[in-house]
Amino acid sequence: MNIKQYQQIRVVIVIFIGIIVSIGVVKNSLVLAFLAVITGMLFLILVRSKTKITIDEREKTIREKAANITYAIFAPTIGIGTFLLLIPSRSGLAVFSKGEFIYLESLGMIFAYLTLFLISLYAISYYFYNRKFGGANEK
Amino acid sequence: MKNKLKVFRAMHDLTQEQLAEKMEVSRQTIIAIESNKYLPSLGLAFKLSKLFKIKIEEVFQDEN
Numbered sequence: 697m698n699i700k701q702y703q704q705i706r707v708v709i710v711i712f713i714g715i716i717v718s719i720g721v722v723k724n725s726l727v728l729a730f731l732a733v734i735t736g737m738l739f740l741i742l743v744r745s746k747t748k749i750t751i752d753e754r755e756k757t758i759r760e761k762a763a764n765i766t767y768a769i770f771a772p773t774i775g776i777g778t779f780l781l782l783i784p785s786r787s788g789l790a791v792f793s794k795g796e797f798i799y800l801e802s803l804g805m806i807f808a809y810l811t812l813f814l815i816s817l818y819a820i821s822y823y824f825y826n827r828k829f830g831g832a833n834e835k
Numbered sequence: 836m837k838n839k840l841k842v843f844r845a846m847h848d849l850t851q852e853q854l855a856e857k858m859e860v861s862r863q864t865i866i867a868i869e870s871n872k873y874l875p876s877l878g879l880a881f882k883l884s885k886l887f888k889i890k891i892e893e894v895f896q897d898e899n
Contacts, residue, residue, distance in 0.1 A: 750860070752860035752861045752864050753860065753864070753875070753876050753878075753879060754860065754861065754864040754867055754873050755861065755864075756861065757873070
């Protein structure tokens with residue numbers, strides 16, 4: 697199976713999952729939606745294993761750069777977002793401790809942990825790849 | 836960095852598709868190298884020079 701056939705089959709599978717999930721949501725059947733997603737994933741894995749996919753070095757470079765820029769944009773954005781969500785609840789104003797604003801602090805905390813997780817993941821993967829590519833001052 | 840990949844490919848009567856297949860890369864990569872939009876890795880540069888039976892510096896030249 698070549699890459700074009702794989703892409704066509706993938707589109708068919710995704711449409712199939714979409715339809716079944718929609719039916720599941722309309723009929724209020726989460727089991728149906730869940731089964732559709734699991735079946736679709738299994739089919740995608742099966743089809744992918746039968747396909748000879750060449751991921752060449754240019755593609756890898758593009759992925760690296762895309763991941764790098766995504767991190768460079770997403771990390772500060774979510775960090776600043778966290779800050780903006782936590783500031784009102786810490787300001788001491790009564791308006792932020794009741795009504796719909798009460799959730800801002802919780803949301804801010806979730807974002808804060810998400811930011812920490814993202815940065816930790818980056819640091820761990822950086823450390824791992826730095827060692828892998830000989831940046832650990834090995835003799 | 837400029838290269839003469841297109842010239843050597845034509846000399847060996849290869850299409851971009853055929854060269855891509857031999858190098859185990861995509862056709863887009865060959866197009867990108869030929870149009871100087873992508874600098875290949877050392878491994879790929881060696882493979883190309885080996886295929887054309889020439890030195891790397893004959894295919895890839897530093898403009899400075």
